[in-house]
Amino acid sequence: MRGARAAGRGLLVLIVLLAAHASAGGVTRGGGAGRGPLTLATAGDLTGYLGPLLGGWNRKHPGEKVTLVELPDSADETRAQMETDLRDGDGGRFDVLNIDVNWTSQFAAAGWIRPLSRTRFPLDTFLPPVVDTATYDGRLYAVPYVTNAGLLLYRKDVLAREGLPAPTTWAELERDAETVAPKYGLDGYAGQLMPYEGLTVNAVEAVYSAGGSILDDDGARVTVDSPAAREGIGFLARGVREGWIPREALTYTEEESRHAFEDGGLLFLRNWPYAYVAAESAGSAVAGKVGAVRLPGPDGPGTSVLGGSDLAVAARARHPDSAQRLIAYLTSEPVQRQVLTSGALPPVRAALYEDPALVRRFPYLPVLRAAVLTAAPRPKSPRYDQVSLVVQAIVHDCLTGRQSPDAAVRRLAAELAAVAKGQ
Template sequence: MRWMRAAGRGLLAAAVVLAGYAGFDARAGGAEPVGRGPMTLVTAGDLTGYLPPLLEDWNEEHPGERVTLVELPDSADETRAQMISELRSGSDRFDVLNIDVAWTSEFAAAGWISPLERDRFPLDTFLSPVVDTATFDGRLYAVPYVTNAGLLYYRRDVLDRAGVKPPRTWTELARQARTLAPRHGLGGYAGQFLPYEGLTVNVTEAVHSAGGSILRDDGDRVTVDSDAARAAFSFLADGVREGWIPRDALGYKEEESRRAFQDGRLLFLRNWPYVYADASAKDSKVAGRFGAVPLPGPDGPGTSVLGGSNLAVSSHARHPESAADLIAYLTSERVQRKVLTEGSLPPVRAALYEDPGLIAAHPYLPTLRRSVLSAVPRPKSARYDQVSLAVQAVAQDVMALRQTPEQAVARLARELGAISRTG
């Protein structure tokens, strides 16, 4: 599933653990602490292939604490399901976990991952918003490893020809998509509008860009019944009704939308930073003819949702001390640099976004930094999967013009209220 890939372009495996924590080996009668030893890291499929060399470097330096990589399907939903199946059973098959940022609250509330000591990890060197994705109920349950934020890609050649700048507001986006795109045989604007996690992301971004929210207090308070949410749904519904969001876009995930833009069929695209490298490739029809800016909002720059992955330790981890050392290695500046240069993934270390050499090779870094610093997590909830499904179902009906924005917000508030009262 590409939203996790680019929020991972190839989600990476990693591990994290409570410093000083030592488990006891039940197979040895609980007599001996077993803080160190071999580990198993589990992740969704590593599509970039850069991770094994990093782990081999670790294994060469730590022969008694070797890491075995377990790759689950590239689909985020399948990865989540397999992880949960093992965790619920109490299995120690997975020592350390690479989890999507949106799963942290659910896994923490269920007791599947261990809380962590903040001072064990260099959190003050990270981009500040990413740390919030790793917390639940005021405690740190994971450590950020890869971050992400949505960007607005635009056809620079088309806008330059018209003498206009990239849109900063929804009104400007709608006007340019409605008027300029048809002159060049292009669709106006697309995001990820198929009912799946990507649609939850797009809706959450629109709601926050308008100044609202969906949930507060780690999922215990429903806040979606607001003028901001109605404005967000109106923005999306108007795009379909007026034609500047193509009907085809209602079936787009990350890759379908990326291909539409890269093949020269769209004026504007909301997507993750991985698109920049793909759209710049030699076989891209828009190479050298596009740019990227922060997402627009109603009255100025909008708000992105944070993507990426966090590193967590299973509550049944066998060798937590080794895992603590591994996470220190994986979040070191040297390895984080390779996350970007070899994995094409946005790192969490703030200093790397100001490195002149990296900016020369990855021109979108300053824009991405601004987007990350103003970004927000997806709604936090111990029942996040249910929350996301409710958002998707309501948004699908709005964009299919089966419900008005007013009806949709009222319905979503009711459904989220019911979810928050369960469990």
């Protein structure tokens, strides 16, 4: 009898606790646990595609409506505003975050985003390398939303006149940039070499393509001091020194380099696929004259850095179940198709890269698929912002001739070791 009374009191306490949890928002009226309205934070939506996608969700889920918050176009400013919100002692206002792939490790290590169950998302239907961008310390902390990989754009009309194929090695690229480009009044090759995140990407791609690395897989050990790193950084430094990379490229971001190619000033350009779409659009001086291949490497196609973004759930999201349901919706195949066709952003669903209708409309898709499948993420580190700043500063010093590739690599090893130790 005493046990029955204790059980009854326990049941009453449990009912009271559940009622309190429901009134606090843990359970919403008409919904399951953790369901309710959401706020999605993202960098500026330049093509305006995301609003209609979320409108489709809102019409079908009136009790879980999503409010879109567009932050600045600048990645650095977007990250700063997200960090401020995630540190907010009152819980913040963002529930779902559209984050750059190289922020996932930092946000996870800081405890700002929550781990997710792999079983809730069809990760086996994604391009395999993109899933790695969403993991940290062996756990899934986000879901890939869009991907990206650097491509080599080239003037196919010029190479055709010379009877040359697109380059697949650094030696072929260097030869054509030195000898063919001047015959047509063009500069040889450019990437994004201003000291900002783009230079980190270009430098890391060169190191990866030569078979090297920057950090080990968990970001704890510095691995950059290698012949491969000297070869990769040396390739870029030699290009500037010998002139087949114009010195003006040391001031280029994605947009400046895109305009230089689009205006007919470059034979070769490393950039993201959006630059191909822009160069082939009406008003471009090179429309109809552009080809795209994987980035070259020392002995054949090289390795691109994975770009794109992941969707994460804030650690203090008001309605975490709705947040994960929204992520599943945004990464479903029908919506991923719209991400490509309406937003011109590379999807993460593998099947879309082999859809004949999409390939006709976006002819770079097979090349991009191959580039993504062989791509690698940027160095994973909870201090990635510091890692990137070190790489930018030292590689730019090397490109401007202030120090040799050998000295640059030794300095990278020392300064990145200090970052890894938290100094």
